[in-house]
Amino acid sequence: MKLTAVIMAGGKGERFWPKSRTSCPKQFLSLTSDGETMIQKTVRRLGALVAPEDVYIVTNAAYLGLIHEQLPDVPAENVIAEPCARNTAPCIGLAAGIIQKKYGDAVMFVLPSDHLIRSEDMYTDTLRRAAEAAEAGENLVTLGITPTYPETGYGYIKYVRGSGRSGVYDVERFVEKPDLPTAKGYLKSGGYLWNSGMFIWKATTILSNIRQHMPLLYEGLLPIAAAYGTADFSDVLNEHFPDLPAESIDFGIMEKASHIHTIPGNFGWDDVGSWLALQRINETDSEGNMLSGDVVSVDSKNCTICAGSRMIAVLGLEDVVIVDTPDAVLVCDKNSTQDIKKVLAELRAQGRVELL
Amino acid sequence: MKLTAVIMAGGKGERFWPKSRTSCPKQFLSLTSDGETMIQKTVRRLGALVAPEDVYIVTNAAYLGLIHEQLPDVPAENVIAEPCARNTAPCIGLAAGIIQKKYGDAVMFVLPSDHLIRSEDMYTDTLRRAAEAAEAGENLVTLGITPTYPETGYGYIKYVRGSGRSGVYDVERFVEKPDLPTAKGYLKSGGYLWNSGMFIWKATTILSNIRQHMPLLYEGLLPIAAAYGTADFSDVLNEHFPDLPAESIDFGIMEKASHIHTIPGNFGWDDVGSWLALQRINETDSEGNMLSGDVVSVDSKNCTICAGSRMIAVLGLEDVVIVDTPDAVLVCDKNSTQDIKKVLAELRAQGRVELL
Numbered sequence: 001m002k003l004t005a006v007i008m009a010g011g012k013g014e015r016f017w018p019k020s021r022t023s024c025p026k027q028f029l030s031l032t033s034d035g036e037t038m039i040q041k042t043v044r045r046l047g048a049l050v051a052p053e054d055v056y057i058v059t060n061a062a063y064l065g066l067i068h069e070q071l072p073d074v075p076a077e078n079v080i081a082e083p084c085a086r087n088t089a090p091c092i093g094l095a096a097g098i099i100q101k102k103y104g105d106a107v108m109f110v111l112p113s114d115h116l117i118r119s120e121d122m123y124t125d126t127l128r129r130a131a132e133a134a135e136a137g138e139n140l141v142t143l144g145i146t147p148t149y150p151e152t153g154y155g156y157i158k159y160v161r162g163s164g165r166s167g168v169y170d171v172e173r174f175v176e177k178p179d180l181p182t183a184k185g186y187l188k189s190g191g192y193l194w195n196s197g198m199f200i201w202k203a204t205t206i207l208s209n210i211r212q213h214m215p216l217l218y219e220g221l222l223p224i225a226a227a228y229g230t231a232d233f234s235d236v237l238n239e240h241f242p243d244l245p246a247e248s249i250d251f252g253i254m255e256k257a258s259h260i261h262t263i264p265g266n267f268g269w270d271d272v273g274s275w276l277a278l279q280r281i282n283e284t285d286s287e288g289n290m291l292s293g294d295v296v297s298v299d300s301k302n303c304t305i306c307a308g309s310r311m312i313a314v315l316g317l318e319d320v321v322i323v324d325t326p327d328a329v330l331v332c333d334k335n336s337t338q339d340i341k342k343v344l345a346e347l348r349a350q351g352r353v354e355l356l
Numbered sequence: 357m358k359l360t361a362v363i364m365a366g367g368k369g370e371r372f373w374p375k376s377r378t379s380c381p382k383q384f385l386s387l388t389s390d391g392e393t394m395i396q397k398t399v400r401r402l403g404a405l406v407a408p409e410d411v412y413i414v415t416n417a418a419y420l421g422l423i424h425e426q427l428p429d430v431p432a433e434n435v436i437a438e439p440c441a442r443n444t445a446p447c448i449g450l451a452a453g454i455i456q457k458k459y460g461d462a463v464m465f466v467l468p469s470d471h472l473i474r475s476e477d478m479y480t481d482t483l484r485r486a487a488e489a490a491e492a493g494e495n496l497v498t499l500g501i502t503p504t505y506p507e508t509g510y511g512y513i514k515y516v517r518g519s520g521r522s523g524v525y526d527v528e529r530f531v532e533k534p535d536l537p538t539a540k541g542y543l544k545s546g547g548y549l550w551n552s553g554m555f556i557w558k559a560t561t562i563l564s565n566i567r568q569h570m571p572l573l574y575e576g577l578l579p580i581a582a583a584y585g586t587a588d589f590s591d592v593l594n595e596h597f598p599d600l601p602a603e604s605i606d607f608g609i610m611e612k613a614s615h616i617h618t619i620p621g622n623f624g625w626d627d628v629g630s631w632l633a634l635q636r637i638n639e640t641d642s643e644g645n646m647l648s649g650d651v652v653s654v655d656s657k658n659c660t661i662c663a664g665s666r667m668i669a670v671l672g673l674e675d676v677v678i679v680d681t682p683d684a685v686l687v688c689d690k691n692s693t694q695d696i697k698k699v700l701a702e703l704r705a706q707g708r709v710e711l712l
Contacts, residue, residue, distance in 0.1 A: 018669070296706075298698045311684045311711060313374070313699045316692025320676070324685065328667045329678075331687055336672025342654045343669045350652075355667060 001135050001202070002106035005050045006095040009039055009059040009067065009113035010085055015274045017340050018328040019306070022356050027114040028066045031272060032281060033292075038114040038272070040070050045120045049127055050109065056098065057113070058082060058091045077229070083238045089252040090244035092199075093210050093217055097225025100203040107131045108206070110199040110249075116281055118268025126265045130200035133168045133261060140209065140254065141168070141200040144193025144262040145269045150183035153273060155195040155250070159262050171260040174250060193264055196271070199249065206253070213256045220244045274337040275321045278304050293324075302334070328355055357491050357558070358462035361406045362451040365395055365415040365423065365469035366441055371630045373696050374684040375662070378712050383470040384422045387628060388637060389648070394470040394628070396426050401476045405483055406465065412454065413469070414438060414447045433585070439594045445608040446600035448555075449566050449573055453581025456559040463487045464562070466555040466605075472637055474624025482621045486556035489524045489617060496565065496610065497556040498527070500549025500618040501625045506539035509629060511551040511606070515618050527616040530606060549620055552627070555605065562609070569612045576600045630693040631677045634660050649680075658690070684711055 013026025020026040027039045036044070043055055052073035059067060061081035068076065080094065092110055099106050109127055117123045130141045144157045156175045163170040174195060178186060186192035211218040220243055227236035245252075254260060270281055279290045279302075289297055293307030300317040308324035319334040332340070347355050369382025376382040383395045392400070399411055408429035415423060417437035424432065436450065448466055455462050465483055473479045486497045500513045512531045519526040530551060534542060542548035567574040576599055583592035601608075610616060626637055635646045635658075645653055649663030656673040664680035675690040688696070703711050 296699055296702050298702060299692060299695065310682070311708075313684060313686050313703075314688070315686070315695055315699055316689035317676070317687060318689075320673070320687065322685075322687055326666070328669060329680065329685065330669050330671070331673060331676065331678055332670070333672035333674075336655060339655065339671055343652055343671055346652050346654060347669075352667075 001131075002054065002103050003050050003109070003131055004054045004056065004099050004103070004106045004203075005043075005046050005109040005111060006092060006099075007039065007042055007055065007057045007111050007113045008088060008091055009057050009063065010082055010091070011112075011114060013114065014344055015337065015340055017344060018323055018325045018330050018355070023062070024066060025063075026272070028063065028070060031278060032116070033283075037070055038116070039067070041116070042111060042113050043071055043074065045117060045123060046109065046111075046127075048124045049131070053078070054106075056080065056095050058095055060085070080237070081234070082241060084242050086241065086244050086246045088249040089210070089214060089217060089247040090221070090241065092206065092249050093214075093221045093244075094224055094241070096203040096206045096210070097221050098228045100207060101225055101228055103203070105202055105204045107134050108199075108201060108203055110201075112197050112271070114272060115196070115198075116268075116270040116272050116277075118270070120267070122267035123265070123269075126263055126267060127200065129167060130263050133263070134200045134202055134205070137259065138205050138208070139201065139259050139261050140205065140257055141261045141263060142171070142254065143196045143198040143200070143265050145196050146264050146266050147187050147192065147194055150180060150187045151194065152177055152180055152183050154271070156183075156186050157193045157195050157262050158191055159193060159264075161191055168261050168263050171262050174255055193262060194269075195250070196265070196269055197250075199254075209253050209257045214245065214247065214252050217245050217247070217252070275304055275323065275332070276334060276337055278306070304334075357487075358410065358459050359406050359465070359487055360410045360412065360455055360459070360462045360559075361399075361402050361465040361467060362448065362455075363395065363398055363411065363413045363467050363469045364444065364447055365413050365419065366438055366447070367468075367470060369470065370700055371693065371696055373700060374679055374681045374686050374711070379418070380422060381419075382628070384419065384426060387634060388472070389639075393426055394472070395423070397472070398467060398469050399427055399430065401473060401479060402465065402467075402483075404480045405487070409434070410462075412436065412451050414451055416441070436593070437590070438597060440598050442597065442600050442602045444605040445566070445570060445573060445603040446577070446597065448562065448605050449570075449577045449600075450580060450597070452559040452562045452566070453577050454584045456563060457581055457584055459559070461558055461560045463490050464555075464557060464559055466557075468553050468627070470628060471552070471554075472624075472626040472628050472633075474626070476623070478623035479621070479625075482619055482623060483556065485523060486619050489619070490556045490558055490561070493615065494561050494564070495557065495615050495617050496561065496613055497524070497617045497619060498610065499552045499554040499556070499621045501552050502620050502622050503539075503543050503548065503550055506536060506543045507550065508533055508536055508539050510627070512539075512542055513549045513551050513618050514547055515549060515620075517547060524617050524619050527618050530611055549618060550625075551606070552621070552625055553606075555610075565609050565613045570601065570603065570608050573601050573603070573608070631660055631679065631688070632690060632693055634662070660690075 013020035016026045030037045056078045058080045158172040159169040227233045287301040290304045294311045295305045296313045298315045300314045303320045305322045321332045323330045369376035372382045386393050412434045414436045514528040515525040583589045643657040646660045650667040651661050652669045654671045656670045659676045661678045677688045679686045
């Protein structure tokens with residue numbers, strides 16, 4: 001069966017301010033030394049399974065230019081511009097409707113646009129096995145990540161041990177972000193996986209599940225999908241999409257549907273969720289500093305420093321994140337990286353939209 | 357008797373890097389909100405006692421342009437450009453020789469160019485009394501500062517209690533920078549003053565002391581002072597000045613001479629010795645932050661932040677100093693401000709003279 005990919009690229013990436021801006025969020029930035037942007041990596045590493053003409057990108061209208069620039073091989077008609085954000089269920093449902101209309105049916109790899117994969121071969125192999133499981137029936141497959149530490153920032157998947165048919169396990173339930181003791185218990189038990197937000201299913205399978213569990217969404221999607229490929233599509237999209245129920249695919253479908261399966265992945269996944277991730281995904285010096293660009297570091301350790309056009313000298317610092325851009329510099333304690341939204345709120349309150 | 361001032365303005369101000377550069381050191385910067393530079397303040401607050409035409413500035417040839425620009429009322433012939441740094445004794449001796457040649461004799465206020473005075477009226481009054489004491493005989497008068505806390509970064513002056521004639525005390529001895537327990541003892545005893553490096557004496561008095569205690573310096577000064585006012589002056593200066601013994605006036609004269617007196621000053625003196633001083637001399641917010649320029653501060657306290665052309669956002673920081681300039685940013689823990697020289701050493705090692 002045809003293999004397709006749906007890449008969700010509408011995120012704002014606020015936790016990567018000041019590099020990530022409303023005009024150019026995280027997925028369009030390169031956060032690694034190779035210069036490749038996050039979304040370019042996402043499309044390239046699908047290469048062995050999905051050709052660019054079968055890659056669909058759902059994003060915000062503001063980013064059409066960036067996508068065309070960074071992914072010239074993805075056809076313009078495969079890029080769907082949401083007039084507004086409606087969470088993941090409408091985004092995925094619309095893509096499923098379009099794929100069903102175009103191919104009759106096809107396997108969909110539903111993927112975030114801003115994650116990192118260390119072992120791309122193992123990733124490809126895992127996706128291939130997931131596609132086989134999705135094709136084999138009315139299965140909804142989610143990729144779980146074997147936890148390597150008690151992360152409290154992710155949701156977890158409890159799977160049924162011993163249910164594995166060629167590495168595909170039944171999902172018992174999804175659990176919300178745990179506190180640290182709970183996360184440690186999950187890690188110890190071995191029965192839990194990180195929820196990576198990567199899904200694999202047939203377009204017809206997810207659509208029948210939406211019809212059953214989210215009928216209002218299903219009804220709303222029909223006219224939009226029907227208009228795909230016609231001159232009216234963007235008018236119909238802009239007219240009806242805002243009325244779709246804003247719901248996540250996890251809450252709207254995965255936590256309600258049956259035939260939910262997971263494949264534990266060990267391909268070095270990282271969601272690159274905050275500036276702290278740069279120390280995990282890039283080289284660090286002997287003092288544990290992640291230094292990028294023109295930096296002079298003296299008596300400093302475990303700092304993450306991204307220099308821009310000017311030299312940054314650090315002296316006697318520990319656990320500090322510094323990010324320099326042409327019009328704004330962030331200096332942040334590592335324990336506060338999740339609070340960058342407070343800075344953005346202050347900038348909004350000051351009406352300084354040029355810095356957001 | 358004529359009152360004159362000799363302002364020593366050859367310092368490099370390295371502890372104020374990156375704002376202070378070899379091309380424009382601390383004394384030519386404004387570190388207060390009023391925009392007035394340190395050396396402009398030094399000359400202006402002398403106004404009640406010394407007219408600009410009686411102000412002499414000893415500096416490095418590289419700074420002649422800055423001085424003319426910042427102090428247009430000081431005559432060009434009053435600005436003496438040392439061909440090289442030879443510590444304070446040659447600098448002061450040369451000025452004394454020039455003043456003696458020009459006025460026969462005069463009182464000299466010998467002052468650093470980069471200190472701050474909060475109460476300028478009390479300062480003027482103290483200088484006036486010092487001048488009277490200097491005129492009254494062969495007295496070498498130094499201004500002591502009544503300590504307000506056990507500072508370990510200054511030298512101290514032990515004065516003879518009860519020796520005060522109209523607030524002028526005999527000096528028992530000068531002591532080097534103490535450790536904290538010693539400094540606390542000095543503060544408690546009440547018999548010690550901070551050594552401010554401000555001296556008052558007649559030109560003839562300091563010259564006779566130099567003749568007695570530093571005969572080599574005296575001999576070396578004669579031809580240079582003799583050439584002052586002639587077309588040959590700068591040639592003679594450049595030829596002979598480098599041969600003068602590099603010595604401080606404190607070690608060369610003050611610690612050896614007799615008739616050493618001190619006047620305790622309470623005029624809010626601050627030597628502005630490091631970035632930490634900015635919190636003492638400028639307004640701070642309710643969290644103890646000294647913020648200058650375009651700064652957004654969230655969950656941060658006791659930080660000193662000088663923004664340049666770009667916005668600086670700080671998040672969750674404590675006791676950090678940030679100084680932004682067009683080509684370099686310093687981010688420094690407050691306990692490390694005395695180690696800025698390590699950064700400069702690294703830049704020198706990298707041959708990055710443009711940043712020094």
